[in-house]
Amino acid sequence: MNSKKTFIEALDIEGGVGRGRYNNKMRPLIKLSQWRKGSQWFQIDRNLALHIVSDNLYFSMFKKFCNPPCYSDEHYLPTLVSIKFWKRNSNRTLTWVDWSKGGPHPSKFIRPHVTIDFLERLRFGSTCEYNGKTTNVCHLFARKFTTHALDRLLRFAPKLMQFN
Known part of the structure; x- marks a missing residue:
């Protein structure tokens, strides 16, 4: 925003x-x-x-x-x-993707990968610049989560995002 x-x-x-x-x-x-x-x-x-x-x-x-x-x-x-x-241009994307395994497609995350610790690292595990200030909120989106990971994402969201 x-x-x-x-x-x-x-x-x-x-x-x-x-x-x-x-x-x-x-x-x-x-x-x-x-x-x-x-x-x-x-x-x-x-x-x-x-x-x-x-x-x-x-x-x-x-x-x-x-x-x-x-x-x-x-x-x-x-x-x-x-x-x-x-x-x-900021020369970065707001979409978090894991390319660490190499290849033409990013890593997929299945249900067991989705933990509170993993999601906190995803949300706050890096630093970037936003409107001239350093922040650790660098991504607004993430991919590639399988459909089987959805239940855990929905279960952990209220705690991580501080909403009910």
Whole structure:
């Protein structure tokens, strides 16, 4: 709420999943040094949303030249924001995901994984900046929890979130 920044992860990643997906035909409009990759999960304000839906220049370049292994949902917004709106972006997502096991998909959490300690670490286990101040509330969302984990999430929520 009332954030001065948008939340779009925009990473310059060397190798196959980052710079390796760049298509040289996007030059000179989009240079390799401007190419970014990020999460499909993002949070933006109305002003940026209006710029994005009215963008024909960069979107048409992606539509024409971003084919597998390039995926527009991972590259278009991070690249556009990095080129045109960098100062207004936090360069992070508000969605917590566990990539620690590697591979093309994040870890899934099943019922036994969901404990009060785990959820407290998820909620308060990192630090970040929000409106110029350091905070430990860095994520508003989390994924990937299986449907079998839902009962525990609902049972622990009142205690963790301090509501009845």
